[in-house]
Amino acid sequence: MSSKKSEAEETEELIKSRIRAIPDYPKPGITFRDITPLLKDSVAFSKCIDLLADRVSAYDFDYIAGIEARGFIVASALAYKLGRGLIPIRKKGKLPYSKISKSYQLEYGIETIEVHSDSVERGSGVLIADDLLATGGTASAGADLIRDLGAEVKGYAFIVELEFLGGRTRLGDRDICSLVKY
16 A cells, blocks of 8 residues: 555645644634745645645536635636636625625624625526635625525635634535645
8 A cells, every 4th residue: 555645635735834823813712824825835826726626626606706805815816727707705895886795703703794786697606715714604604695696605615624613514515625624
């Protein structure tokens, strides 16, 4: 039996090695998983997006919704790689046109996100992308917005998943791809 790692396993290790842990941020007791070192490394970031794109390509979606702010980075790179449209889900007060909003509980407070009311056609399939899945509150709120517009959430894509917070349980029975887990 060979102990040689697959290319995907090597990529996952490379990605994990480029994620910085910042203790007690944004408040005591929380360890923030910072992807900026990953973004800085062009090879690691490219491999990250390639692997994520490969794993979500079978989800059958028309658009990728990225949640502000780091989710924009992940979603836009995936949208480009997979040839799909991009839907920005923004923090409250950032969108200038007709919009709908959703408030939700974070690990450390309450947030409201919004999306333009014409950002997706009824019946379209949407992949929701963000940098990290923690409690699932942000992704769940984003999914609610997409469903409120008459579209269907086909799956979720994350670079990082904090498994101990159980975020998957809030996202229903849709496919969930996360590359590295803590």
